[in-house]
Amino acid sequence: MDHDTEADGDDALLARVSRAFAPYLLPPNDLNNVRQSLRGYIAAQINATQNPGQGLEGLRAEYVKAVRAHRAAKSRYDSSIARDRERVTTSASNTAESIARADPSSAVLLGQHIELSRLQEQHARLVTLQDELNALARTNRRFTTLDIRSKTTSEAVSAYPDTEREVARLNDALTRSVKGLERAVVDAHQHATRERSLLQDVKTQRRSDYDGVTPQQKLHALLVTRRELTAWLEESLEKCQGSSYEARGQQEQTHDIRNETASGEPGQLLDEQYEQYLEARRRVLAVVSSLKSPLPELPQESPDSSAVQMTRRSAEIRWAEEIKSVNLIETILLPALQQQSASRALLTFATERQADELQSTMNMLDRLSDESQILLAFPLLARSGRFEHAASAFGKKHAVEDEPKDEVLRRLEPWLFAAEAAETAASGTIEAHVKRGKESMERFAQSHAELHLLREWNG
Known part of the structure; x- marks a missing residue:
C-alpha cells in the first residue's frame, strides 16, 4: 500500500514537471532552426565587436550582396514564370501529347513548383531586408532613398553621403549654436543689469521729486483726483440706473406662471427697496452737484497779510468738509449700491429658480396623473x-x-x-x-x- 502511494506521488511530481517544461520542449526541426538563428546572431555580434570601425562598410557590403541576390532571384523567378507560360501554351495546343506523357512532365512540374516556392520565399526575405535597410536609413538620416529597379549597384553605392564630412559639419554647427547661445545669455544679463540700474535711478528721482512738492502742486493733484472720482461716480450711477431699468423690464416680461405664484408681500418689499434706492440716488446726486462746485484759487502768499491767512483757513475747512463727503460716498453709498445690485441679482436668480422648480413640479404631476389613470383598468x-x-x-x-x-x-x-x-x-x-x-x-x-x-x- 505504501509502495503504491509513493508511485502515485512520483507520477504526480513527474506530471507537474512535464507541464512546467512543456512550453520549452520543441520539435527537432524547430530546435535546429533556433540554434542556427542563434549561431548566426552570435557570429554577427562577435564580428561587430571585433571590427567596430567596419559598421557602415559592412552594412554597405551586405546591402550590395542583398541587391545582387535579389536581382538574381528576380531573374530566375521571371525565367521560371516565362517557362511556365510557354508550357501552359504548349499544353493547351497539344492536350493529347501531354496526357500521353503525364508521368515525366508531372515530376518536372513538381520540381519547378518547389523551385518557384523557394524563390518566392527568398524574394520575400530580400524585400523584408530592403524595408529594414530603408527604415534604418530614415532613422539615422545618413542615407538617401534609392530606387533599386532604376539604378545600378554602382549608383546605389555612390548615393550614400560622406558621413565623416557630415559629422564634421554638424559638429561645427553645434559649436556655433552653443557659442551664440552663450553670447545671447551674456547680452541678456547685461541688459537686465542696465534696466535694473535705470529703475533704481527712476525710483530715487521720484522720491526726491515727491519730497519737494509744493502746496499748490498738491492742491492741483487733489483737484484732478476729485474730478476723476466725480466722473467715475456719475458713470457708476448711470450704469446702476440702466441696470435697474433693465431688471424691471425683465421682471415685467416674465411668464404668467411667475405672476400667479408671486404673492403680494414680496412685491411690496420690492417697491419699498426701490423707493429707498431712489432716495439714496437723490442724495448722491446732491452730493455730486456740491462736489462740482469749483474750489477757490489760492492767492499769492504774503506773510504779513492776515486776510490771506483767513482765506487759506476757510479754504482748508471747506476742503476738509468736501473730503469728508467724498469719504462718506466711498464708505456708505457705494457699498450700499453694490449690495443693492447683488440683492437684485439674487432676487432675479431666485425668481428664475422658482419658475424652473414650478415647471419641473408640473411635469412630474402630469406624469403622476397619467399613472393614476391606470386605476380605472x-x-x-x-x-x-x-x-x-x-x-x-x-x-x-x-x-x-x-x-x-x-x-x-x-x-x-x-x-x-x-x-x-x-x-x-x-x-x-x-x-x-x-x-x-x-x-x-x-x-x-x-x-x-x-x-x-x-x-x-x-x-
Whole structure:
C-alpha cells in the first residue's frame, strides 16, 4: 500500500514537471532552426565587436550582396514564370501529347513548383531586408532613398553621403549654436543689469521729486483726483440706473406662471427697496452737484497779510468738509449700491429658480396623473401605498367651485381622485374582511355548539 502511494506521488511530481517544461520542449526541426538563428546572431555580434570601425562598410557590403541576390532571384523567378507560360501554351495546343506523357512532365512540374516556392520565399526575405535597410536609413538620416529597379549597384553605392564630412559639419554647427547661445545669455544679463540700474535711478528721482512738492502742486493733484472720482461716480450711477431699468423690464416680461405664484408681500418689499434706492440716488446726486462746485484759487502768499491767512483757513475747512463727503460716498453709498445690485441679482436668480422648480413640479404631476389613470383598468393598484397616502401628502380637496384654480391644484386633481378611490377600495376591502371574519366566527360557534351537543349525547 505504501509502495503504491509513493508511485502515485512520483507520477504526480513527474506530471507537474512535464507541464512546467512543456512550453520549452520543441520539435527537432524547430530546435535546429533556433540554434542556427542563434549561431548566426552570435557570429554577427562577435564580428561587430571585433571590427567596430567596419559598421557602415559592412552594412554597405551586405546591402550590395542583398541587391545582387535579389536581382538574381528576380531573374530566375521571371525565367521560371516565362517557362511556365510557354508550357501552359504548349499544353493547351497539344492536350493529347501531354496526357500521353503525364508521368515525366508531372515530376518536372513538381520540381519547378518547389523551385518557384523557394524563390518566392527568398524574394520575400530580400524585400523584408530592403524595408529594414530603408527604415534604418530614415532613422539615422545618413542615407538617401534609392530606387533599386532604376539604378545600378554602382549608383546605389555612390548615393550614400560622406558621413565623416557630415559629422564634421554638424559638429561645427553645434559649436556655433552653443557659442551664440552663450553670447545671447551674456547680452541678456547685461541688459537686465542696465534696466535694473535705470529703475533704481527712476525710483530715487521720484522720491526726491515727491519730497519737494509744493502746496499748490498738491492742491492741483487733489483737484484732478476729485474730478476723476466725480466722473467715475456719475458713470457708476448711470450704469446702476440702466441696470435697474433693465431688471424691471425683465421682471415685467416674465411668464404668467411667475405672476400667479408671486404673492403680494414680496412685491411690496420690492417697491419699498426701490423707493429707498431712489432716495439714496437723490442724495448722491446732491452730493455730486456740491462736489462740482469749483474750489477757490489760492492767492499769492504774503506773510504779513492776515486776510490771506483767513482765506487759506476757510479754504482748508471747506476742503476738509468736501473730503469728508467724498469719504462718506466711498464708505456708505457705494457699498450700499453694490449690495443693492447683488440683492437684485439674487432676487432675479431666485425668481428664475422658482419658475424652473414650478415647471419641473408640473411635469412630474402630469406624469403622476397619467399613472393614476391606470386605476380605472387595474383597481387592485389602489391598495398600494403611493395611492393610499396621496391625500395625506397633498391634503384634502377643499376647493370651492368659484375659486380660481392654479396649475398645481389642477394637476393634483387626478392624484386626489386616485387617493379617494384608494381610500374607498381600502374601506371596502376592510369591510369585506370583517364580514368574512364574522361569518367564520358564526360557523365556528355553530360547529362548537354541535360538538357540545354531540358530546352530551354520547356522554
